[in-house]
Structure formats: structure tokens, C-alpha cells
Amino acid sequence: MMKLETYGYTETEPPPSGLLPGRVTELRRERFTVMTECGEVTAVLKGAFYHNAEMRADFPCVGDFVLLRFNESGDSLIVTLLPRRSKFSRSDYSGHGAGYVKTVLEQVVAANFDYVFILSSLNNDFNFSRIMRYLTQARQSGGQPVVILTKADIAPNYSLSLAEITQSIPDVPVHAISSHTGLGKNELDPYLKPGKTIVFLGMSGVGKSSLLNVLMEQEVMKVQEIRKVDSRGRHTTTHRQLFMLLSGAMVIDTPGMRELGLFDADEGIRAGFTDVEQRFSQCRFNDCRHQSEPDCAILTAIEDGSLKRERWNQYISQQQENSFVQDKSSYLINKRSRNNTTALSNRETKKKETRKNEYKT
């Protein structure tokens, strides 16, 4: 019989009689997959959850430990949510998908993790202040933050970024890795201990799926080729939400956790660029786009060297990131429709091929 300790269970008191402890490994609509010492079971929530819960935060999520009434011939019944030692939540104002709760305030998207891997790419998307903001989020979650700088293989001079971060946050471990070459992978071993749980926090495209694949030591997710324009990638999600690695450590990867990577508070960015923005008032046109307009203070400053071009480029990329963050919901919708379009065009191609073949015969 499997011991639930394998899944990070630390309760020493035996559960009330008739109840079986377990850990939620997957959640689809209102059906839960729960790992127990009697194996993996499917379960639903006891009605009292719907009647008594004030907020969605009181509902179990992936990573939660629960007590359930085991049912051999059908769905088991989750009766108790055990206290969480760490959690990530997001605000959910929509209320739908949870028709039973009218005022949805907080939705927990992952619970009971030990480490928060803050992923940031060492490519041209590298952004120090973003890492600091993730760090704040991670510290509030109750997990221990670990900064992972990804794609070290395409950043030959990454030691500078590495040193900058290490010096600013001496109390947080920082590792530079490459999922493609395996560089630095061994540095992660101390976190991959049996019973420990990890979550990933980071922008879309930083390499979360790729790292997960490396840790799984097999391809579980289709990593799609990066889109050149914005250094972001995307992937197709057809996988579990709590993974057991060969090492005995676990990784939680829920759609909600992925979205959290986009809920990247945007305040604090603009403050860092007053030297750039104060020039805007000196452009001839109020709506100057600083591209080719006459008497543009920015273009002039770049030309005479009083504003460094790199500084301006940094400003532009942060602005793009801002609109990306503010627009995260439409980003996600676009992402979905992009995927649909791909699926559609694949289908179209198939159809055409079939037709072609039909002509042939």
C-alpha cells in the first residue's frame, strides 16, 4: 500500500473513523481526482461545501489535502478540506463556472507547495523588476522562492544578470539553467526530494513546460516553437495537474497557476522610466509616437546621445509588457482562438488532402 506521506502528507493524527485522507491531483469542473492510500479515486464535494462556503477559497483545489468518504463503486465524497500550508489564489469576479457562489472573491489555484520556482528567461525578455514582483507574490504564498533563469544556452553573457540578481536578493537561491542543453540542471536536485511539491511562476513562454519535461525526464507536453516576434511560446495542454516526478518530488501545473504568471501587477514599472517620459512633453506633437515625427524629443535625444538607445528599447519593451499584462484576458482569448485556428487549418489541410486523394482514385 502506498503511504500518503509520499504525496507530502504530514498529518500525524489518525483521521476520524470512516474517513480517508487524500491529495487532490486534478480538478475538472466539479469532479476531483484524489490520490489516497487506496489508490486514485474520483470524488465530488459534499453538499455542505456549496451551502456553507462564503468564498471559492473554501473549495478544495489541486494540491489540497482532504478527507473523504470512500466509495468503492462510484464517486467518493469529499467532506473536509484540511488546513493549507501555502497557497496561490487569484481574484475571480466572473462568478460563472461557480454558479453556486454569487460573490466570488478569491479562487485558490494551487496549495501545499514547498517551493515556488520563479522562472525568468535570460533572452531579450529578461526583466529584473518583474522577477522582484514575482518574488513578492511568492513570499506571500507561504512557499519558499527559488529564482530560475531559463534559456542560459542562448545567453552567453548571463553571468552578469545572474550576479545582479544574486546580489540584490542574497537570501534567495538563484540558478541559471537550460532545458535544451541540461546546463545547471543538477543545481535543482536539492529541491527535488521525495514528498516535496513545486509550483512554477512565470510569464508565458519562459520555458515552464520545457523545464517540466526535463524534470519528468520524458516529453509530457508539446512545446511549440517560439514565435519570433515577441519571444513568447505557447503549448498545448493535455496533461495532469499534479505530477509525480521520478525523484519523488511533485510539480503542480494548473491553468490557474499559468494565468497567475500574467497577473503581474504593472505599477512600479513606469516609475522606473521618468528620465524617458519627462521628455515626451518636449515633442512637437502631443500624440507623437516617437518614430519619425518632426521635432521629436526622443529621436533628438537618441541622436545627440543624451538618451541611450538601449534605455529607450527597454522602455518600449516594458510598455509592451504592460499592455500585455493589462490585456491578459484578451491575450488568453487570443491564445485560445490561435490554437483553434491552428486546429481548424490542420483540419482544412486534412480535408484537402483527403479530397486530393479522392480525385486520385
Ligand SMILES: Nc1nc2c(ncn2[C@@H]2O[C@H](COP(=O)(O)OP(=O)(O)OP(=O)(O)O)[C@@H](O)[C@H]2O)c(=O)[nH]1
Ligand atoms: N534556447 C532555449 N529555448 C528554450 C529553453 N526552454 C524553453 N525554450 C523555448 O521557449 C519556448 C517556450 O517554451 P515553453 O516551455 O513552452 O514555455 P512555457 O513557459 O511553458 O509557455 P506557456 O505554455 O505559454 O506558459 C519554446 O520554443 C521552447 O523551445 C531553453 O532552455 N533554451
Ligand SMILES: [Zn+2]
Ligand atoms: Zn516624440
